[in-house]
Amino acid sequence: MHAAISVENLSKTYATGFQALKSVDLRIEPGELFALLGPNGAGKTTLISIICGLVSASSGTVRVDGHDIVRDYRAARARIGLVPQELTTESFETVRATVSFSRGLFGLRKDPDHIETVLKDLSLWDKRDAKIMTLSGGMKRRVLIAKALAHEPKILFLDEPTAGVDVELRRDMWEVVRRLKASGVTIILTTHYLEEAEEMADRIGVINRGEIILVEDKHTLMRKLGRKQLKLHLIEPLAEVPARLAGHDLSLSDGGEELVYTYDSQSERTGITGLMNDLREAGIRFRDLQTTQDSLEKIFVNLVRQRQ
Structure with missing residues (x-):
């Protein structure tokens, strides 16, 4: 079986000369919830951006479900759903329309039933005809998750998904994450709420100054350190x-x-x-x-x- 994500000798140096990633090796297994932890500026977002095809690597290879992200970009990208940190949605669009549009970007046929299921799972169905600009910050973040799930990805990246979300919404969102994991979706999480990683993750990876300094089963890590x-x-x-x-x-x-x-x-x-x-x-x-x-x-x- 292919790894969900396979990263080999990955490096990234920006035009300014800053080296964001240094020979990173990482393997994430299908169906696991992997928490990627690190301080601000450690390289988390750069690593995720390269895997998702948003940033070009300086060297190294990345495969998503066996597909090289450069040579077989379309197949690799179609398997990924990304929930970014920034709220980048069209303010005047409705919730249902923007989520449906995200599905169409991957060349998939319309599937109103799937869109309805996603919106209901995220408690967005009552807001389906509301414009994005009228939503609270927590609801907008839910919309980002719905957009990421619109094309039924096998791998989901959650980059600080609960930042700025109140306790009740955070709890609801983690219930959705649990259901996704139970259905076989591979989930990669970055978070500054480390209690979330401690509760949810199967394995923990720690990145610092562009280097992976530890990858360990959560229970083994807690026992050893x-x-x-x-x-x-x-x-x-x-x-x-x-x-x-x-x-x-x-x-x-x-x-x-x-x-x-x-x-x-x-x-x-x-x-x-x-x-x-x-x-x-x-x-x-x-x-x-x-x-x-x-x-x-x-x-x-x-x-x-x-x-x-």
Whole structure:
């Protein structure tokens, strides 16, 4: 089976001399939801723009469902739906007309039933005859998604799809994304709401300064790089960590009422067992405990800082 997206040795240098992408290699599998994360200016939009045929690469190759984006541009582009960051829609056009027009751009026959389904899925059916200029920002973003889905693409790029969208609309949009993924659509997401990526993505890719610095299964990434903490709520406060516990990564909260143990997945089992034994021998008792783990956002920030 072809990769949904295959990128090999891709580079892009603009006329100003700025190198936006540096020998990027990336493979995205059919049917997955891939979150591409990176700080502003990292190269996310340039990479997406090249894959979608909006920007020319300086070197390297890109294939979409096995089709080279240069030699077989029409077949490659027909498989892609793009939801851009910018709201670029005709203000005086109606919702239904602009979505139908997007389908026609790919040479497809009119399909009012499909357009109706798309608009209903995005809660736009009641606005089908409204002009774009009368819609709220959140509704306009929904229209962008509807336009991207009009030609029934196999691959959908969502470039900051929920920017400026209120919580209720964001939740509705993610329900649509879940249904699309369940139907077999491959979805590539960029977002600054990292909790969305943490909840939705199958795999995470991180790009920084034009280079892919990590591609990992989400759960594996969280397990490998997510720091964990065990908080022990002590019965009797401590003035300092006892010397006999110096072998553990322990710290005291203000007031000495909480003892915090920091560990990773590699030391989880043996570390906690050893700590409990040493606490018992030291006569330190606790009334409650809780565990926490770093979020994807914290992991992402640490990764980017390491590459500064």
